[in-house]
Amino acid sequence: MIIGITKEIKANENRVSCTPEGVKEFVKRGHTVFVEKGAGDGSGFPDKEYESQGAKILKTPEELYRNSEMIYKVKEIFPEEYKYLREGLIVFTYIHSNAHRDQTDALLEKKVTAIAYEDVTDKNGEFPLLKPMSEIAGKGGFIAALNFSQKIHGGKGILLARVHGIRTPEVTIIGAGNSGIGAAELSSAFGNKVTILDIDINKLERAKEILPPNVELLYSNEQNLIKCLKRTDVLMNCILWPKWRKDHLVSRDMLKLMKRESLIVDVACDEAGAIETCRSTSHDDPVYIEEGIMHYCVDNIPAAFPQTSTYSLCNATLPYALEIANKGVKKALTDNKYLRRGLTSYDGKLTLEETGKKQNRPYTSPEKVLGIE
Template structure:
């Protein structure tokens, strides 16, 4: 198949969907790969490196979309790209259709096949294409906290590390998934007092097995949350909040319980989600203060660590892309129920229930549109 890799146009997005090694894997299987000019520079990969592995460089995103059967990306589509879409084209990326209504309109209108990384599952009902970016986002979120609490950056002047004779900083991590484990691992390794919270006791037990001694694990109920935020210097949210929920884990009023000028890092960055006062920010202007509390809510933390993130993401997504390219998209979707879970839209029909509910759109199941009995 013909696979096109465009340059990401989101502000401060330095990742690219594929490494030169990934191009070699695709070309070895008889696929044609187009890379947009300088698409890999932000991750440290030159045009020449891609060409050496068999790719062809195109200098226009319009031409790349026109020539490609599969568009292989990192981030969602932006309005500038909507007109490039064509019927039957496969879009393979983080789509997040529930959050971007205009994008959903374009995907349905153009009758493309949208397959979202974030919804693909594995045999354990986990999300293997979220995992690599979640780990980097959690670790990156803590590293950003290290900067945000510095006095020169408007924080309280804490060092998030163990210093002899000084009370340890208290870090509260909500969520014991991949992001939470990443954040807690770094925070605990530097000697901070770390508390991890979750409603899933299995995840808490798993976290206890892998995290350093001294980390505290608490069931996430209202009383424990309130007790923890009173003492926290840094609160790191790592849970994805269901899009249809209108309540919040940390409400605006609860900010009054926190230490003045303490820090919230919202790794998940669901606007108005688990953290009521969260609104997306960028690497250009990452923090704001609300209710006397500093908020860091950058929605693409892994982009700051672009080379590591690109390599990790390509490692995770490439096997699925190879399957789609080898079998054809319909056969791949019919034969692989885990890939099918990622189907967002097909031939003008929305196939993701979550987006249908949030945006009040009609939807059908992937099995219905593919005529799977």
């Protein structure tokens, strides 16, 4: 198979889907790899490193898309890239189709086979291609909280750390998954009073085993959440909100319970999702104020740490990309039900149930479009 590795065009997106070592894994199995010129620069991988592992450098995205059978990337397809899509092309990336209706339209119109990292599962029902970025996003989210709690960056001027003789700051984390644990590891290491809320007792038990005693573990219900909102200095949302839900865990009215000038960091960044007042921001313009509360809702936090993120992402996605390349996309999807759950579009049909519900459009099961029902 011919694999194309693109240069990301999202603002401040310095990650790349594949390391030079990853390219070698494709090449030694007989596949051809094209890398767009400068694709790895932001992550510290110059073109010559890719060439040394057998890749060929192409100068333009048009050339890359035209000559590749599978596009292997990091972020969703942007409007500038729609013109490169064509029938039969495979796209393997983070797609977030429910949030980008125009992208979904383009994938369906061009009959692209699109597989979304974020929807691939494993045998435990977890999301292995989200996990590495989730941990980095959680830790990066706390680093952002450290930054935007500073007065010089518009915060109320508190240091999120234990300081002798002063009230210890409080950090509330919604969700004990990978991003929540990552956020808790850093925030507790700084000596803050940390509270994690979750409805999954097993996740709370796991958190108890790996986190220090200054982390309080609470079952997530309205009463406990309200108590935390009233006392916290930083609220971090680390749960993915079901795409079709119209309600919110933290409503606009509930923000009035929080201390003035406190901070919300929405790591999950589902627009108007778990936190009603969340809307996506960028690294160039990361914060805004709603109801007197600063919000940090950058939707690609790991891009601030591109080399770490690229290694981690490639380690997770490469086995699936190799499976697609080795078997062909239809057989790979047929053989691997966990990969199949990431199928977003196929032969002009929407195959992701959540996006169908969110966008109120018809969808067909992956099994039906592949003829394996």
